[in-house]
Amino acid sequence: METPVLGFEPRCPHLFNTNSRPSSSLPASTLSVRTLTAATVVKSPATVVVVAEAPRTKPHSKSFLTRKSAISEIEQSPDFLSSLQRLSRVLKVQDLNVILRDFGISGRWQDLIQLFDWMQQHGKVSDSTYSSCIKFVGAKSVSKALEIYQSIPDESTKTNVYICNSILSCLVKNGKLDSCINLFDQMKRDGLKPDVVTYNTLLAGFIKVKNGFPKAMELVGELPHNGIKMDGVMYGTVLAICASNGRCEEAESFVQQMKDEGHSPNMYHYSSLLNSYSWKGDYKKADELMTEMKSVGLVPNKVMMTTLLKVYIKGGLFERSRELLSELESAGYAENEMPYCMLMDGLSKTGKLEEAMTIFDDMKAKGVKSDGYANSIMIAALCRSKRFEEAKQLARDSETTYEKCDLVMLNTMLCAYCRAGEMESVMRMMKKMDEQAVSPDYNTFHILIKYFIKEKLHLLAYQTLLDMHSKGHRLEEELCSSLIYHLGKIRAHSEAFSVYNMLRYSKRTICKDLHEKILHILIHGKLFKDAYVVVKDNAKVISQPTLKRFCKAFMVSGNINLVNDVLKVLHGSGHKIDQVQFEIAISRYISQPDKKELLLQLLQWMPGQGYVVDSSTRNLILKQSHLFGRQLIAEILSKHHIVSRTMVVRSRSEPKFSRGQRGK
DNA sequence: TTAGGGTTAG
Structure with a gap:
C-alpha cells in the first residue's frame, strides 16, 4: 500500500480535526498515518469512529512522489541536516512543516530547533511553521517559544491568529497567565482579530486560578462584541471555571444556555456541574443531575461517581458515602486509593477520626494500590487530634514504604515530626526535600519556624523567616509577633526589628500592640534611632507611658542631633x-x-x-x-x-x- | 496550513 502523506489530509480532514485529537489518544505504533489504510480514531471514551480511506481520484504526480520520499528520507536519516541539504531543492515549505511537526510529535527537540533555524536561514518559513514550532518548543521552554515569536520579522505575521493562539496557549500551559493577558492586549492593539480559539485559550488559564471567575466572566462578556459564539469546547472550559470556583448557579445557567443553543452536554459538562455542587455538598441537586444524565443515555463513569462521592462527603452523608464507595468497589472503580482518601479526609475533618481509621485499615486490608496519599491524610488527621506519637509512627512507615513524596506529603511528615519533637527526623526531612529538589512552600516554612521557636532556636527561626521572606511568601503576623517577642528576650534586638520591618512593609495594617512591643525592645537594645523611626510613624497608637519611656531614654542616650526632632515629633503627636x-x-x-x-x-x-x-x-x-x-x-x-x-x-x-x- | 477545552483526593 502506498503511504499517503501529502494527499491524506484533504481527503480525510476529519482525521485531523483538532477536536478528536487522535495523536494523543493513540498508541505510538498507530501514530503514523502513513501506515494506515483505515484509521481508527478514538473520539471519546464512549465513541469509536472508523474512517475508511477514500478511493483515489487520480494517481499522484511524479513530483508529489519525489517530495513524499524526500520527507521520509529526512525524517529517518541519522544525519537529517545533510539529507536536507541534498534534497532541499525538491521540498516546498509545507513539506518542511510536515517534517517539523514529525520532529515535534516524536520529541526530537534538538532536531526541531535545527530544522527551524535552517528554514529561517533559507527563507523557507510560513505562518504554520511559526504556529507549529511555537507549540512544540513551548511545551519544553516558554522563553525559547517567546524568543521565536519575538523574532518574527513581519508585523502582520505577529498578529496571525494561529500564531497568536499558539504562543498564548504556551504561556497559559506554563502558568504565565498574567503575561498571557498582557501579550493578548498588545496583540489586539497591533491588529489581532481574536477568534473562539483565542478566547478559549485564555479562559483555560482561569480554571485553576483562585478568584479566576470574575476575570473569566469579563472575557466571556467580550465575546458578543467580537462576534464570537461559544461552542461546546468553550462551554466545557467555562463550566470547569464555575466548578473550581464553587459557582453552581452560574454553572447551571451556562448548561441551560448551551442546551438552548442546541449543544448537548457531554460527560465532562455534567461532571463539572456535579463538581460545582460539591462545594456546598448539595446532594439533592447532585442526585437530580445523575437522574437527568442517565435519562439522556449517559452512563456514569468512574470520575462521575467519584465526584458524586465527593458531594456526599461534603454534605456529611457518611452512610451513603460508604454505600457509594462499595458501589465503586463493585464497579472496579476503587482500585486506587482516591475514593478512600476522600472519605477518610471528610470523616477526620468532622471529628470522626476512629471511623476514618476504620476506612484506612479496610483499605490496607484490601490491598488497594496506594502512592502514600492515604498515609499522608491519616498523619494529618492524627496531628489534628494531637495524637503525635501515632502520627510520627505513621510518618516513619511512610518514609520506608514510599520512595516518592510530593511537597504536601513531605510537609505532613515534617509537621508530625515537629509536633512530636523529633529533631533528627526533622533534619532528615529537610535533607530529603533538598535531595529531591522539592522547594519548600509557605507551609514548610511556617511549620519549621514554629518548631524552631518551640525548641528555643530563635536565631535559626529568624534565619528561616528571612529565607521565607526572600522567597516571596507572605508573613503571618502572629508568627512574626511571637518571634519578635522571643528575639527581644534573647537580646537579638536588631533581628527583632528586622522581623518587624519585614512584616510592616509587606502588610497594609499590623496590630497596634506590635509597634509598642518593638519599641520596648529597641529601647532596651539602645537602638534609639530605630526607635525614633517607629515613634515617628506610629506615635498615635503608642501608649503615653511607653512614649514617656522612649523620650526619657532618647534624651539621655539618643543621638544629640536628633533630640529636637524627637521632642517635636512627640509633642506633635499629642504627648x-x-x-x-x-x-x-x-x-x-x-x-x-x-x-x-x-x-x-x-x-x-x-x-x-x-x-x-x-x-x-x-x-x-x-x-x-x-x-x-x-x-x-x-x-x-x-x-x-x-x-x-x-x-x-x-x-x-x-x-x-x-x-x-x-x-x- | 497552522491554534483551543473540560471531570475526582491530601
Whole structure:
C-alpha cells in the first residue's frame, strides 16, 4: 500500500480535526498515518469512529512522489541536516512543516530547533511553521517559544491568529497567565482579530486560578462584541471555571444556555456541574443531575461517581458515602486509593477520626494500590487530634514504604515530626526535600519556624523567616509577633526589628500592640534611632507611658542631633513632654557648646508650644550664657518668663485644666 | 496550513 502523506489530509480532514485529537489518544505504533489504510480514531471514551480511506481520484504526480520520499528520507536519516541539504531543492515549505511537526510529535527537540533555524536561514518559513514550532518548543521552554515569536520579522505575521493562539496557549500551559493577558492586549492593539480559539485559550488559564471567575466572566462578556459564539469546547472550559470556583448557579445557567443553543452536554459538562455542587455538598441537586444524565443515555463513569462521592462527603452523608464507595468497589472503580482518601479526609475533618481509621485499615486490608496519599491524610488527621506519637509512627512507615513524596506529603511528615519533637527526623526531612529538589512552600516554612521557636532556636527561626521572606511568601503576623517577642528576650534586638520591618512593609495594617512591643525592645537594645523611626510613624497608637519611656531614654542616650526632632515629633503627636526631659536635653547641649544652634532652636521653640524652662535649668543656662550669646539668651528667657506667667494666670482661672492638656 | 477545552483526593 502506498503511504499517503501529502494527499491524506484533504481527503480525510476529519482525521485531523483538532477536536478528536487522535495523536494523543493513540498508541505510538498507530501514530503514523502513513501506515494506515483505515484509521481508527478514538473520539471519546464512549465513541469509536472508523474512517475508511477514500478511493483515489487520480494517481499522484511524479513530483508529489519525489517530495513524499524526500520527507521520509529526512525524517529517518541519522544525519537529517545533510539529507536536507541534498534534497532541499525538491521540498516546498509545507513539506518542511510536515517534517517539523514529525520532529515535534516524536520529541526530537534538538532536531526541531535545527530544522527551524535552517528554514529561517533559507527563507523557507510560513505562518504554520511559526504556529507549529511555537507549540512544540513551548511545551519544553516558554522563553525559547517567546524568543521565536519575538523574532518574527513581519508585523502582520505577529498578529496571525494561529500564531497568536499558539504562543498564548504556551504561556497559559506554563502558568504565565498574567503575561498571557498582557501579550493578548498588545496583540489586539497591533491588529489581532481574536477568534473562539483565542478566547478559549485564555479562559483555560482561569480554571485553576483562585478568584479566576470574575476575570473569566469579563472575557466571556467580550465575546458578543467580537462576534464570537461559544461552542461546546468553550462551554466545557467555562463550566470547569464555575466548578473550581464553587459557582453552581452560574454553572447551571451556562448548561441551560448551551442546551438552548442546541449543544448537548457531554460527560465532562455534567461532571463539572456535579463538581460545582460539591462545594456546598448539595446532594439533592447532585442526585437530580445523575437522574437527568442517565435519562439522556449517559452512563456514569468512574470520575462521575467519584465526584458524586465527593458531594456526599461534603454534605456529611457518611452512610451513603460508604454505600457509594462499595458501589465503586463493585464497579472496579476503587482500585486506587482516591475514593478512600476522600472519605477518610471528610470523616477526620468532622471529628470522626476512629471511623476514618476504620476506612484506612479496610483499605490496607484490601490491598488497594496506594502512592502514600492515604498515609499522608491519616498523619494529618492524627496531628489534628494531637495524637503525635501515632502520627510520627505513621510518618516513619511512610518514609520506608514510599520512595516518592510530593511537597504536601513531605510537609505532613515534617509537621508530625515537629509536633512530636523529633529533631533528627526533622533534619532528615529537610535533607530529603533538598535531595529531591522539592522547594519548600509557605507551609514548610511556617511549620519549621514554629518548631524552631518551640525548641528555643530563635536565631535559626529568624534565619528561616528571612529565607521565607526572600522567597516571596507572605508573613503571618502572629508568627512574626511571637518571634519578635522571643528575639527581644534573647537580646537579638536588631533581628527583632528586622522581623518587624519585614512584616510592616509587606502588610497594609499590623496590630497596634506590635509597634509598642518593638519599641520596648529597641529601647532596651539602645537602638534609639530605630526607635525614633517607629515613634515617628506610629506615635498615635503608642501608649503615653511607653512614649514617656522612649523620650526619657532618647534624651539621655539618643543621638544629640536628633533630640529636637524627637521632642517635636512627640509633642506633635499629642504627648505632653515632661519638664525633666527638657532639663536633660538642655544639660547635654550645654556640655557640648558646638551644639549651640540646637540649644537656641529648642529654647525658641518651647514657649510657642506652652513649655518653659524651670528655674534650675534657667540658672544653668545663665551660668553658661557667655557661650551662646548673652543678649540672645536673655531675650529668649524673658519670653519663657512671660509665657510662664500667663500659664500661672490661666491655671488659676481654669482650675480644672489638667496636666497633659495644653491650651492653645 | 497552522491554534483551543473540560471531570475526582491530601
